Amino acid sequence: MKLLIIEDEKYLSDSIVNYLGHEDYLCEQALTFCEAMMKVDLYKYDCILLDLMLPGGSGLDVLRKIKETSPETGVIIVSAKDSLDDKVEGLKIGADDYLAKPFHLPELGMRIFALIRRRNFENNNLLKSGSIEINLLNKTVVVNGVQVVLTKSEYEVLLFLIENRKRVVSKSALAEHLSGDMADMMDDFNFVYAHIKNLKSKLSAAGVDNCIRTFYGTGYKWIENEESVE
Amino acid sequence: MKSLLNKSLSQFVVCIVAILILTIPLFYLLTKTYYAEEMRDVIRAMSLGKPLPPLDLEEDIMVGMTLQYVLILVVLSLSLFLVMRFLTRRLWKPFDDTLQKIEQFNLEHSDVPCFMESDIKEFARLNRSLEKLMHKDKDTYNSQKEFTENASHELQTPIAVIKSKLDLLMQEDLTQQQLEIISQLYQTIMRMSRLNKSLLLLAKIENSQFKSIERLDLKSFIRNRLAVYSELYHRKIELFTDRADVSIKANSSLLESLIDNLVVNAIRNTSPEGLIDIILGPNTLIVENNCEGEGLDKQKIFQRFNYSNERKKGNGLGLAIVKAICDYHGWILTYELRDGRHTFNIGF
Numbered sequence: 001m002k003l004l005i006i007e008d009e010k011y012l013s014d015s016i017v018n019y020l021g022h023e024d025y026l027c028e029q030a031l032t033f034c035e036a037m038m039k040v041d042l043y044k045y046d047c048i049l050l051d052l053m054l055p056g057g058s059g060l061d062v063l064r065k066i067k068e069t070s071p072e073t074g075v076i077i078v079s080a081k082d083s084l085d086d087k088v089e090g091l092k093i094g095a096d097d098y099l100a101k102p103f104h105l106p107e108l109g110m111r112i113f114a115l116i117r118r119r120n121f122e123n124n125n126l127l128k129s130g131s132i133e134i135n136l137l138n139k140t141v142v143v144n145g146v147q148v149v150l151t152k153s154e155y156e157v158l159l160f161l162i163e164n165r166k167r168v169v170s171k172s173a174l175a176e177h178l179s180g181d182m183a184d185m186m187d188d189f190n191f192v193y194a195h196i197k198n199l200k201s202k203l204s205a206a207g208v209d210n211c212i213r214t215f216y217g218t219g220y221k222w223i224e225n226e227e228s229v230e
Numbered sequence: 231m232k233s234l235l236n237k238s239l240s241q242f243v244v245c246i247v248a249i250l251i252l253t254i255p256l257f258y259l260l261t262k263t264y265y266a267e268e269m270r271d272v273i274r275a276m277s278l279g280k281p282l283p284p285l286d287l288e289e290d291i292m293v294g295m296t297l298q299y300v301l302i303l304v305v306l307s308l309s310l311f312l313v314m315r316f317l318t319r320r321l322w323k324p325f326d327d328t329l330q331k332i333e334q335f336n337l338e339h340s341d342v343p344c345f346m347e348s349d350i351k352e353f354a355r356l357n358r359s360l361e362k363l364m365h366k367d368k369d370t371y372n373s374q375k376e377f378t379e380n381a382s383h384e385l386q387t388p389i390a391v392i393k394s395k396l397d398l399l400m401q402e403d404l405t406q407q408q409l410e411i412i413s414q415l416y417q418t419i420m421r422m423s424r425l426n427k428s429l430l431l432l433a434k435i436e437n438s439q440f441k442s443i444e445r446l447d448l449k450s451f452i453r454n455r456l457a458v459y460s461e462l463y464h465r466k467i468e469l470f471t472d473r474a475d476v477s478i479k480a481n482s483s484l485l486e487s488l489i490d491n492l493v494v495n496a497i498r499n500t501s502p503e504g505l506i507d508i509i510l511g512p513n514t515l516i517v518e519n520n521c522e523g524e525g526l527d528k529q530k531i532f533q534r535f536n537y538s539n540e541r542k543k544g545n546g547l548g549l550a551i552v553k554a555i556c557d558y559h560g561w562i563l564t565y566e567l568r569d570g571r572h573t574f575n576i577g578f
Contacts, residue, residue, distance in 0.1 A: 009387050015394035019401075080386035084439075102390030102423055105397035152461055168400040172416045179462050181427070182490050186498065188417075191463050218413040219400050 001116060003027045004045045006036040006062060007078065008055050016049065019105040020112070022166065033057030040066050045073050046119070047112055050095070052079040052086055060089060067094040074115040078103070104173035110163040129162045130225030131208060143206040153178055154199040157192075161212060161222040168219040196220060233351045234321075241317050245309040253305055260301065264294030324348035328357055335364065337371050338436070375437055382430035389423050421545065428547040431487065432534075435554045440481040448476040448485075449510060455489050456508075465497055471510035478578055480559055488555040491548045492517045492574055499572075515576040518568075525567030532563070 003025050007013040010031060017027040028045075030036040033056035040048070040062060048066060052059035059077070066073055077090045080101040087098045096118075097111050117124070125137040133142045139155055141148045150158065160177050161169060174196075175189035200212055213221045232240075268285050275282055324346045331343040342364040345357040396415055404412070434440065449471060456467050496506045496519035509516040530536045532553035535546040552574075556563040562577040 009391060011391045012387065012394055015391070015398055018398055019394070080383055080390070101386045102393045105394050170397060170400055170416055171413075172420050173397065181487070182458075182462070182494060186463075186494060194464060215400075215404070216406050216409045216413075218409045218416070 001025045001047070002043075002045045003112070004030060004036075004039060004043075004048045006030045006049060006054065006059070007051045008032065008053070009051075015105065016108065019167070020109065025112075033062065036062045037065060041069060044070055047074040047076065047116055049108075049112075050075055050077050052077060052081060052090070060086075060093065063090060063093050063095060072119070074119050076108075076111055076115060078108075104170065104176060106160065106164040106167060106169045106173045107177055109167070110160055110177075113163045127159070127162065129165065129222070130211070132158075132162070132203075132211075134159065134162070143203065143208055146206060148202055148206045150199065150202060151195075153195045154202065157195050157199055158203075161220060165222040165224055168215055168221045170219045171217070174220065193217070231349055231351050231354065234353070237350055238313070238318070238321060241321070242309065242313050245313050245317070246305065249305050249309050249312075253301065256301060257298075260294060260297055264290045264297070321350070324350070324353045324357070328353070328360065332360065337367060342368055375433060378429060379433040379437065382426050382433065385426050389419060389426060392419050393423070425545045425547070428545055428551060431551060432547065432554055435484070435551075435558050438558075440484050440558070443479050443481055445477055445479055446482060446485065448478050448515065449473065450475070451482075451485065452489060452508060452510065455486065455493070459493060459497070463497060465502075465506075467493065467506045467508060469508045469510065473510065473512060476510055476512065484555045484558065488552055491552050495548050495552075496572070513578045515578070517574045518571045521567060521570050521572050526565060526572065528565055531565050 001024050003020065005013050005016050005027060007016070007029070008031055013029050013031065017029060020027055028039065028043075030039050033054040036050075036054065036059075037057075050059050050062060050066075054062070059079075063075060063077070066075055071094070075095045076097040076099060077087070077095045078099050078101060079086060090098060096115050099108060099111060117127075125135060127134040127136055131144050134140075135142070136159075141150055141155065141158065156178055157174060160174060171189045171192050174192045175186070178192065178195070179186070196212065196214070203209075203211060208225065211223050211225065213223050215221065268287055268290060271283050271285070325348075327346045331345060334340070335343060342361060345361060348354050348357065396412060396419065399412060449469075452469055456469060459465050459467060493506065493508075496517060499522070500506055500519045501522065504520040504522070506517070506519045509518065527536075532549050534550040553563055556576060564575045564577075566573050566575070
């Protein structure tokens with residue numbers, strides 16, 4: 001998988017490369033408008049992260065160029081401006097997703113994962129991890145052939161953890177993923193703990209134990225059950 | 231262009247002259263019947279060769295003079311009255327207009343008014359300097375508004391960098407102590423992030439960036455939000471209403487923010503057993519929760535960064551956002567402590 005990260009903030013761009021680099025992703029960076037235009041013109045990417053505010057030009061122009069040269073490339077707009085107009089304009093030109101800064105890396109990871117999956121396996125709506133099978137279309141979870149009934153939040157937590165497997169996901173990233181802007185209003189993220197607890201006990205009842213590792217109440221990590229991986 | 235004094239003086243003079251011309255017949259009559267009467271008697275007697283008739287010269291002069299004075303006085307006061315009553319009003323009309331426009335001027339919402347043209351020097355000067363002053367005020371106000379928005383935008387990227395670095399740090403093999411430090415850093419950066427977002431939201435409301443207004447059914451809107459709270463926070467909130475639907479005109483994302491802020495504020499300040507109720511009437515929305523302490527200060531509660539009690543919860547902007555959203559839609563927001571419960575009332 002080839003990714004291009006068009007972001008003028010070097011440190012942020014490095015973080016993204018570092019976080020995604022462990023997967024099968026091959027990440028390239030473009031820090032300015034000119035560099036972005038050049039790379040978009042010369043190479044082909046599976047997915048492009050695009051900051052709208054670039055030194056030297058507008059990200060929307062880069063987006064137009066991408067859609068012109070390789071329309072099948074997935075594009076996620078990342079913007080600090082969070083203005084509705086930009087979002088609407090971006091999606092109209094053909095961006096696939098929009099993420100407002102500041103975001104958590106696991107959130108970005110999940111969006112990219114989802115985008116690439118949508119692009120590459122159009123008919124495959126099954127996500128597997130060990131003995132757990134998630135049907136993304138009708139949002140059901142099956143463990144060893146038995147359906148586990150999860151609440152909407154528990155399902156989201158499970159999906160978020162699995163999509164970020166091999167990574168530690170912080171409680172605040174989970175809180176933000178679950179409640180969106182409302183995470184801003186709560187003082188603590190203890191409600192995340194409640195959902196994790198319920199999810200763990202439901203999975204454990206279905207026969208999957210120790211799949212979520214807790215790091216002192218700060219972060220969580222999905223442990224894939226190796227034996228049952230196909 | 232004339233000065234105000236010259237203009238009113240010249241108007242006064244013109245008025246006197248006009249009235250004097252109009253009253254010439256009166257003066258003529260007066261002179262004829264009093265001063266000239268004796269003379270005419272003498273001339274008539276002399277031409278007829280009769281002896282002179284008895285003359286009452288002094289009396290005639292006295293009466294004539296008195297009448298003349300009275301007449302002049304009447305002319306003067308009449309012209310003064312006319313000038314004052316009608317001409318002055320016309321003269322001061324541009325001033326009245328200016329005054330009215332200043333009274334209606336609102337730095338936040340209205341544009342700098344266009345003042346009436348005036349050929350009077352002082353008024354033209356007044357209008358010019360007022361226009362200059364208002365433009366300057368408006369510019370300052372706008373740049374201040376933009377500053378909040380720009381500053382918040384600029385802060386988003388550094389916050390994003392810190393957040394991403396913390397996310398990376400989490401991947402390392404860390405001890406419990408290090409994780410605790412990271413946890414605190416997370417909480418701090420989240421606080422900063424939400425403070426920034428709230429300021430940005432406030433700036434956007436003030437800059438009227440939420441233009442799309444649609445007709446919404448408040449009842450189903452609240453029902454949907456309540457489902458979210460119950461799912462996320464495992465918190466049941468009752469909605470009381472005897473209406474089938476309550477239709478209002480609002481911006482949906484602002485309405486969502488308004489209800490979230492009010493309800494999450496209530497959740498945050500109520501113990502898990504405490505009751506939170508929403509009462510929806512035809513033109514009112516009430517959010518109630520148990521008061522577990524003293525009532526809040528009605529005057530200060532909607533101000534930014536006003537922490538009414540020692541427990542510092544939230545970011546001090548939640549209720550300011552609620553107030554700003556109500557103002558934006560022209561709703562009336564009030565707070566009172568009723569039967570030991572915090573009561574927030576919105577009148578549509």
